[in-house]
Amino acid sequence: VYQVFENVAKKYDIMNDSMSLGIHRVWKDVLLYKMNPSPGILLLDVAGGTGDIAFRFIDYVRSVRERQLRRKLKHHQNLSWQEIADSYQAETVKPLGDSQVVVCDINKEMLKVGRQKAQHLGYSEGLSWVVGNAEELPFGDEKFDVYTIAFGIRNVTHIDLVLQEAYRVLKPGGRFLCLEFSQVNNPLLSRLYDLYSFQIIPVLGEIIAGDWKSYQYLVESIRRFPPQEEFKAMIEDAGFLKVDYQNLTSGIVAIHSGFKL
Amino acid sequence: APGALSAGSVHRSHTEPAEDGYAGERDGGRRLYPGHIPTSPLQKALLAAGSALMALYDPYRHDMVAVLGETTGCLVLPNLRDKMRNDPEGSRILQERPRIRLSTLDVEGLRWLPDGTLGREYLRFLEDNKVSPDTRMPAKFVDDEELAYVIQRYREVHDLMHTLLGMPTNMLGEVVVKWFEAIQTGLPMCVLGAAFGPLRLNARKLQVLATELIPWAIQSGRSANCILNIYYEQRWEQTVASLREEIGIFPPP
Numbered sequence: 001v002y003q004v005f006e007n008v009a010k011k012y013d014i015m016n017d018s019m020s021l022g023i024h025r026v027w028k029d030v031l032l033y034k035m036n037p038s039p040g041i042l043l044l045d046v047a048g049g050t051g052d053i054a055f056r057f058i059d060y061v062r063s064v065r066e067r068q069l070r071r072k073l074k075h076h077q078n079l080s081w082q083e084i085a086d087s088y089q090a091e092t093v094k095p096l097g098d099s100q101v102v103v104c105d106i107n108k109e110m111l112k113v114g115r116q117k118a119q120h121l122g123y124s125e126g127l128s129w130v131v132g133n134a135e136e137l138p139f140g141d142e143k144f145d146v147y148t149i150a151f152g153i154r155n156v157t158h159i160d161l162v163l164q165e166a167y168r169v170l171k172p173g174g175r176f177l178c179l180e181f182s183q184v185n186n187p188l189l190s191r192l193y194d195l196y197s198f199q200i201i202p203v204l205g206e207i208i209a210g211d212w213k214s215y216q217y218l219v220e221s222i223r224r225f226p227p228q229e230e231f232k233a234m235i236e237d238a239g240f241l242k243v244d245y246q247n248l249t250s251g252i253v254a255i256h257s258g259f260k261l
Numbered sequence: 262a263p264g265a266l267s268a269g270s271v272h273r274s275h276t277e278p279a280e281d282g283y284a285g286e287r288d289g290g291r292r293l294y295p296g297h298i299p300t301s302p303l304q305k306a307l308l309a310a311g312s313a314l315m316a317l318y319d320p321y322r323h324d325m326v327a328v329l330g331e332t333t334g335c336l337v338l339p340n341l342r343d344k345m346r347n348d349p350e351g352s353r354i355l356q357e358r359p360r361i362r363l364s365t366l367d368v369e370g371l372r373w374l375p376d377g378t379l380g381r382e383y384l385r386f387l388e389d390n391k392v393s394p395d396t397r398m399p400a401k402f403v404d405d406e407e408l409a410y411v412i413q414r415y416r417e418v419h420d421l422m423h424t425l426l427g428m429p430t431n432m433l434g435e436v437v438v439k440w441f442e443a444i445q446t447g448l449p450m451c452v453l454g455a456a457f458g459p460l461r462l463n464a465r466k467l468q469v470l471a472t473e474l475i476p477w478a479i480q481s482g483r484s485a486n487c488i489l490n491i492y493y494e495q496r497w498e499q500t501v502a503s504l505r506e507e508i509g510i511f512p513p514p
Binding site: 210 | 315
């Protein structure tokens with residue numbers, strides 16, 4: 001699997017846009033919307049490679065923070081000029097309000113691409129890039145408020161270990177969120193989806209990335225992944241409560257959520 | 262349960278992936294040679310179109326040119342193979358399946374050959390243009406093992422074409438060789454390359470191309486015997502001039 005992603009790293013984002021016709025961006029936006037993070041949240045994004053979730057997290061928190069500050073400003077309208085100017089000092093130092101995201105990936109190439117993207121797009125603070133294995137995270141217990149894994153869990157060898165590690169590193173009250181390909185519930189769409197996956201996606205992989213086999217593998221790994229209910233049960237087995245899932249695009253993709261309570 | 266199986270052309274595998282993430286027993290053994298990727302007609306069509314566009318968009322994607330050749334060559338490759346079968350030297354090549362690779366070439370031996378011999382000039386060509394025979398893509402999408410070898414041989418012989426025609430690896434040289442190969446092999450990929458390659462040349466080069474080089478390439482291509490039927494590896498000591506005469510290539514302008 002490692003070699004697959006080494007080949008895939010540089011063209012990852014282009015391939016994602018081509019394969020999903022840009023819809024993967026919407027899926028990731030929905031994940032953030034569901035997460036609804038507030039400033040001060042510490043996020044661990046596992047298998048986060050090229051940073052898509054991390055950047056969205058930062059954007060989201062930044063805009064929440066700005067709204068917070070604007071609301072504060074309204075309340076300041078009866079203060080003196082001096083007091084208002086002083087309060088600016090305190091707040092501009094923290095545009096993210098202490099939020100941080102740690103992007104963890106087993107693959108250095110993916111992280112490298114992510115770091116370059118961050119630089120290119122102007123993301124500097126609140127981001128950390130760490131190499132690590134989802135089945136054995138290099139973090140202490142109960143460190144994070146939210147754990148996300150977007151399109152990563154289907155590539156691991158032992159899903160149960162990943163879920164256990166997720167449980168371990170989350171603080172009590174923390175949330176587990178997983179965005180992953182799942183089973184399509186509509187039979188007609190399912191046939192079209194299969195046709196598209198097996199006929200078109202490897203061809204796209206060959207044309208765009210010069211790599212048929214990696215994308216053939218990707219398509220097959222999607223088919224092998226447990227369906228929604230089964231995955232929900234696995235999450236519950238790891239100790240999470242209030243586990244639920246939301247299908248997107250008729251089940252092509254699903255967001256599973258669970259809490260450590 | 263996973264979605265319903267659709268008709269024949271969809272590939273499906275439920276086996277666990279091997280270490281390299283690629284199941285061994287896929288497609289019920291339709292893999293005919295190492296590196297073979299079986300494809301449906303739809304996939305071939307998409308590959309042909311996509312690789313053509315990508316090759317035009319990014320000329321450095323040599324793999325796209327290769328894919329285009331493989332997916333469009335199916336009508337022409339059997340003719341080439343038959344030409345080889347009908348020729349004594351050609352059929353020996355088909356049987357013995359020689360491959361041109363740096364590991365099999367006696368580079369130092371070639372260097373000691375006198376100037377003007379095929380071996381010496383070939384080596385000079387490789388070094389001057391900084392190319393290596395090992396960078397040729399192996400065939401993936403050809404659905405016949407012998408035809409896969411034929412197209413492989415065509416690719417490996419391409420550098421020798423440059424040597425015999427005296428053309429460098431710049432855009433102009435490549436276009437000329439493509440014209441020659443198009444006449445010789447009839448491979449659609451060569452024809453497309455010959456037709457679209459000149460689009461990237463400036464006016465001065467186009468003039469030279471049109472007035473001198475292309476007519477010569479066409480003439481030579483028509484008069485020459487099939488270039489795939491020459492067992493080059495056994496002719497390193499032959500002079501380029503005599504080989505040209507034997508095959509029927511006119512001296513380059």
